[in-house]
Amino acid sequence: xxxxxxxxxxxxxxxxxxxxxxxxxxxxxxxxxxxxxxxxxxxxxxxxxxxxxxxxxxxxxxxxxxxxxxxxxxxxxxxxxxxxxxxxxxxxxxxxxxxxxxxxxxxxxxxxxxxxxxxxxxxxxxxxxxxxxxxxxxxxxxxxxxxxxxxxxxxxxxxxxxxxxxxxxxxxxxxxxxxxxxxxxxxxxxxxxxxxxxxxxxxxxxxxxxxxxxxxxxxxxxxxxxxxxxxxxxxxxxxxxxxxxxxxxxxxxxxxxxxxxxxxxxxxxxxxxxxxxxxxxxxxxxxxxxxxxxxxxxxxxxxxxxxxxxxxxxxxxxxxxxxxxxxxxxxxxxxxxxxxxxxxxxxxxxxxxxxxxxxxxxxxxxxxxxxxxxxxxxxxxxxxxxxxxxxxxxxxxxxxxxxxxxxxxxxxxxxxxxxxxxxxxxxxxxxxxxxxxxxxxxxxxxxxxxxxxxxxxxxxxxxxxxxxxxxxxxxxxxxxxxxxxxxxxxxxxxxxxxxx
Amino acid sequence: xxxxxxxxxxxxxxxxxxxxxxxxxxxxxxxxxxxxxxxxxxxxxxxxxxxxxxxxxxxxxxxxxxxxxxxxxxxxxxxxxxxxxxxxxxxxxxxxxxxxxxxxxxxxxxxxxxxxxxxxxxxxxxxxxxxxxxxxxxxxxxxxxxxxxxxxxxxxxxxxxxxxxxxxxxxxxxxxxxxxxxxxxxxxxxxxxxxxxxxxxxxxxxxxxxx
Amino acid sequence: xxxxxxxxxxxxxxxxxxxxxxxxxxxxxxxxxxxxxxxxxxxxxxxxxxxxxxxxxxxxxxxxxxxxxxxxxxxxxxxxxxxxxxxxxxxxxxxxxxxxxxxxxxxxxxxxxxxxxxxxxxxxxxxxxxxxxxxxxxxxxxxxxxxxxxxxxxxxxxxxxxxxxxxxxxxxxxxxxxxxxxxxxxxxxxxxxxxxxxxxxxxxxxxxxxxxxxxxxxxxxxxxxxxxxxxxxxxxxxxxxxxxxxxxxxxxxxxxxxx
Numbered sequence: 001x002x003x004x005x006x007x008x009x010x011x012x013x014x015x016x017x018x019x020x021x022x023x024x025x026x027x028x029x030x031x032x033x034x035x036x037x038x039x040x041x042x043x044x045x046x047x048x049x050x051x052x053x054x055x056x057x058x059x060x061x062x063x064x065x066x067x068x069x070x071x072x073x074x075x076x077x078x079x080x081x082x083x084x085x086x087x088x089x090x091x092x093x094x095x096x097x098x099x100x101x102x103x104x105x106x107x108x109x110x111x112x113x114x115x116x117x118x119x120x121x122x123x124x125x126x127x128x129x130x131x132x133x134x135x136x137x138x139x140x141x142x143x144x145x146x147x148x149x150x151x152x153x154x155x156x157x158x159x160x161x162x163x164x165x166x167x168x169x170x171x172x173x174x175x176x177x178x179x180x181x182x183x184x185x186x187x188x189x190x191x192x193x194x195x196x197x198x199x200x201x202x203x204x205x206x207x208x209x210x211x212x213x214x215x216x217x218x219x220x221x222x223x224x225x226x227x228x229x230x231x232x233x234x235x236x237x238x239x240x241x242x243x244x245x246x247x248x249x250x251x252x253x254x255x256x257x258x259x260x261x262x263x264x265x266x267x268x269x270x271x272x273x274x275x276x277x278x279x280x281x282x283x284x285x286x287x288x289x290x291x292x293x294x295x296x297x298x299x300x301x302x303x304x305x306x307x308x309x310x311x312x313x314x315x316x317x318x319x320x321x322x323x324x325x326x327x328x329x330x331x332x333x334x335x336x337x338x339x340x341x342x343x344x345x346x347x348x349x350x351x352x353x354x355x356x357x358x359x360x361x362x363x364x365x366x367x368x369x370x371x372x373x374x375x376x377x378x379x380x381x382x383x384x385x386x387x388x389x390x391x392x393x394x395x396x397x398x399x400x401x402x403x404x405x406x407x408x409x410x411x412x413x414x415x416x417x418x419x420x421x422x423x424x425x426x427x428x429x430x431x432x433x434x435x436x437x438x439x440x441x442x443x444x445x446x447x448x449x450x451x452x453x454x455x456x457x458x459x460x461x462x463x464x465x466x467x468x469x470x471x472x473x474x475x476x477x478x479x480x481x482x483x484x485x486x487x488x489x490x491x492x493x494x495x496x497x498x499x500x
Numbered sequence: 501x502x503x504x505x506x507x508x509x510x511x512x513x514x515x516x517x518x519x520x521x522x523x524x525x526x527x528x529x530x531x532x533x534x535x536x537x538x539x540x541x542x543x544x545x546x547x548x549x550x551x552x553x554x555x556x557x558x559x560x561x562x563x564x565x566x567x568x569x570x571x572x573x574x575x576x577x578x579x580x581x582x583x584x585x586x587x588x589x590x591x592x593x594x595x596x597x598x599x600x601x602x603x604x605x606x607x608x609x610x611x612x613x614x615x616x617x618x619x620x621x622x623x624x625x626x627x628x629x630x631x632x633x634x635x636x637x638x639x640x641x642x643x644x645x646x647x648x649x650x651x652x653x654x655x656x657x658x659x660x661x662x663x664x665x666x667x668x669x670x671x672x673x674x675x676x677x678x679x680x681x682x683x684x685x686x687x688x689x690x691x692x693x694x695x696x697x698x699x700x701x702x703x704x705x706x707x708x709x710x711x
Numbered sequence: 712x713x714x715x716x717x718x719x720x721x722x723x724x725x726x727x728x729x730x731x732x733x734x735x736x737x738x739x740x741x742x743x744x745x746x747x748x749x750x751x752x753x754x755x756x757x758x759x760x761x762x763x764x765x766x767x768x769x770x771x772x773x774x775x776x777x778x779x780x781x782x783x784x785x786x787x788x789x790x791x792x793x794x795x796x797x798x799x800x801x802x803x804x805x806x807x808x809x810x811x812x813x814x815x816x817x818x819x820x821x822x823x824x825x826x827x828x829x830x831x832x833x834x835x836x837x838x839x840x841x842x843x844x845x846x847x848x849x850x851x852x853x854x855x856x857x858x859x860x861x862x863x864x865x866x867x868x869x870x871x872x873x874x875x876x877x878x879x880x881x882x883x884x885x886x887x888x889x890x891x892x893x894x895x896x897x898x899x900x901x902x903x904x905x906x907x908x909x910x911x912x913x914x915x916x917x918x919x920x921x922x923x924x925x926x927x928x929x930x931x932x933x934x935x936x937x938x939x940x941x942x943x944x945x946x947x948x949x950x951x952x953x954x955x956x957x958x959x960x961x962x963x964x965x966x967x968x969x970x
Contacts, residue, residue, distance in 0.1 A: 272901075279912060279915065279916075282916070282919070283915065283919050286919040286920060287919065290919075290921075314914075314918055314923065314928075314935065315918045315919060318911065318914050318915040318918050318919075319915070319919070321911060321915070322911070322912070322915045329904070329908075332900065332904075333898075333900065333901070336898065336899075336900035343586075344547075344550065344552060344579055344581050344582070345579065345599055345640070345643050345644075346598075346599060346602070347552075347573065348550060348573045348574075348577055348579055349599060349602040349603050350573065350602065351572065351573055351575060352572045352573060353572065359602075432783070433899045433900035433903055433904075434778060434779065434782070434783055434786075434899075434903045436900060436904070437774075437775050437778065437900075437903050437904045437907050438772075438775045438779070440775075440904075440907065441771060441772045441774065441775035441907065442772075442775075444771045444911075445767070445768050445771045445772060448767050448768075448771070450747065450751075450767075496554070497552065497553040497554050498547075498552045498553065588897065589897065
């Protein structure tokens with residue numbers, strides 16, 4: 001049985017399709033060879049076999065437009081073909097199925113990698129042979145992608161071996177992730193949409209985004225030269241390998257515990273939170289890269305800086321909106337369920353409206369404190385990881401760490417609770433979900449310069465930029481008064497007849 | 501001591517006088533029926549008794565105690581008012597469980613027993629959004645009785661029920677009365693009133709008349 | 712039949728409350744901004760007054776405005792099972808198409824007027840009233856140009872019409888996305904907030920990645936960045952058209968199970 005299986009796959013693997021792929025890579029390699037010769041002659045530099053071998057293995061055009069879509073296609077095909085009842089029942093668990101799927105994937109994909117590597121070596125015919133770097137490899141600029149590799153690696157052969165290892169690990173990881181996603185969702189359309197997004201994302205990142213931001217896209221991790229371009233460090237590369245291996249293991253362990261009742265509803269329930277986290281993390285990573293010359297705390301202050309009448313930028317404004325109003329949006333999702341679904345049956349089980357209010361408000365208060373704590377920890381950790389710095393000096397704002405933390409936690413808590421209470425009032429009075437959206441828009445408008453120039457409108461007062469001109473204790477007073485005011489309004493509303 | 505006392509209650513709603521100096525004393529362990537034409541204010545009366553709507557004047561006493569802000573809703577009341585309320589994307593059992601955890605007085609087994617009592621299948625995975633009107637009504641009855649509430653306020657509880665279920669619920673309510681529970685109900689079906697009620701009141705021109 | 716149903720929907724939509732809301736959107740927002748800027752900004756030409764009048768509030772409130780014009784009316788019908796009763800009176804697909812078209816048309820019209828009316832006021836009415844004190848231009852004066860300024864050489868009205876139509880088209884797209892989501896998903900808050908989310912998340916992502924010229928804010932209300940080639944405004948628009956198509960495909964699949 002095993003020999004038939006092996007024979008069938010070997011036959012399948014070496015079909016004419018690989019021949020066509022080989023031809024494409026070969027001719028592209030010839031094109032690259034021509035460019036190398038032309039550049040070398042123009043610059044008066046020497047070249048050798050490693051110039052063509054490593055360029056063909058690291059060429060981003062080839063990777064993004066050819067290798068990546070092929071990989072995604074093969075991955076999706078294997079996943080969809082192998083996920084059926086007969087196979088699952090024999091494998092016994094989703095975890096085993098993912099291993100099986102990975103094995104099946106490599107039996108199909110291996111020829112592509114083999115052809116690619118083989119041609120990268122084969123195509124050196126006609127080039128000078130050496131074990132060392134050429135002078136063309138060592139030059140910075142002039143379209144040479146190997147410069148950083150030549151600087152950091154003694155022998156080009158090591159680069160080739162690491163490149164192959166990197167491709168194996170990165171592609172394996174990608175397939176494991178796609179398999180796990182499919183095992184969880186069982187939706188082929190979703191898998192296809194993800195694949196298309198990865199492919200298009202690779203093109204967009206390659207064409208439009210600054211190099212450092214390509215870290216967000218999988219295609220980057222198929223080229224060791226690109227990784228150096230993005231991360232600028234060989235240490236990170238090894239940490240990255242380790243993370244890949246660990247993440248794969250963790251994911252495999254976790255998918256073994258997939259319960260049967262993970263369905264569309266449970267995924268949709270957590271989707272807003274996942275999207276929110278992804279957005280915050282993206283903003284954080286990009287900010288860290290953009291301001292990597294600053295200290296850790298300074299970068300945190302930039303990311304969570306917010307805006308005021310005197311200090312405004314659209315990026316800070318939208319960052320604040322995503323982080324804080326995004327959190328409020330998640331709370332609004334909770335309100336729309338709690339208040340929409342509140343019926344006489346539920347409310348009569350609480351002896352009073354205040355008890356009902358407090359039953360979920362105390363949970364929200366806890367969540368706000370947890371949110372603020374996790375946010376600052378996540379921010380600090382991410383900045384440290386991305387920048388590799390451990391410099392915690394505060395230079396951007398003329399204040400102490402105590403005031404920063406006080407402002408962040410105390411004023412942050414008061415500001416968020418103000419948002420929550422106002423949102424509750426609007427939802428309670430109107431019962432229309434549309435008004436929550438309008439309220440969030442109004443909050444955003446109130447943060448614009450020229451509107452809150454006195455700093456008395458209690459919107460965005462937890463922005464760090466307010467510390468330039470105001471004492472955090474003054475802001476606490478405003479926020480406390482406003483919170484008391486809205487609590488009074490709620491107390492008044494609860495004395496009236498219910499409209500449920 | 502009366503379970504419920506309505507003392508000189510008046511209520512006007514958008515210019516329309518629903519009640520004017522209405523009085524009602526509900527004895528414990530009895531079933532009271534409230535009848536009247538559509539729109540006469542039966543549901544509003546029930547909402548006032550439960551504390552959801554405040555009377556313009558007068559007082560409502562539960563166990564001889566006037567409700568205040570901290571104890572606005574009476575304890576131990578099971579209610580069915582207006583359209584049955586539910587969480588659409590959960591099963592019947594999950595809906596009841598969500599309500600039961602608030603007071604934490606009963607366990608899952610009691611919920612299941614109650615569902616079977618009213619004619620619902622506690623194991624069903626069907627979501628409530630796919631329930632028929634009768635099934636939703638049964639679910640509403642189940643939540644009103646599952647915690648052994650001593651006072652039941654039932655506004656049109658028999659709506660949408662088949663004949664068998666009507667008979668079953670009638671028997672249930674009579675059994676509750678024997679246990680000493682107090683029931684205040686409305687129905688447009690005269691037979692329900694005749695079979696169940698010890699006392700019947702009609703809403704007539706903003707007043708409650710005993711019939 | 713569609714034409715008849717469209718007429719019915721339009722008549723239903725023109726209530727006193729809706730008219731007040733639409734007038735409020737069209738007149739109040741630009742008016743408030745106008746009075747904020749009239750004494751505090753330096754203007755050289757009326758076109759600057761127009762451009763400044765429709766910045767800040769309107770761009771930020773845009774995703775909220777597009778869902779306020781007609782969608783609440785439709786949601787009331789869906790929420791209260793009113794649509795069930797219409798199914799015996801008009802074919803369901805006719806009913807939905809008429810609703811969709813009415814929603815898109817009314818929203819686009821209100822937003823068109825929201826842009827066009829301030830333009831007419833700033834260019835043709837205010838100069839005669841004289842509320843704004845224009846500063847005299849000299850050789851060093853540079854009037855900033857924004858995307859769509861490429862149309863100014865063709866005349867002010869052409870600029871205003873095309874720009875207003877562009878904003879109206881975007882409004883129709885955003886509101887139609889919300890409309891389709893109201894049909895497809897159970898949570899009305901998520902459906903109503905979808906335009907808001909798309910708009911601001913898109914703004915955030917393009918902002919942090921250093922490509923604000925492709926943000927919805929800068930392509931619909933391009934007064935916060937320097938003049939861009941006209942084709943750039945199509946990028947977020949086309950992306951949202953794709954989103955709409957995807958939602959429409961979901962809707963087709965769910966059609967029979969819906970309502």
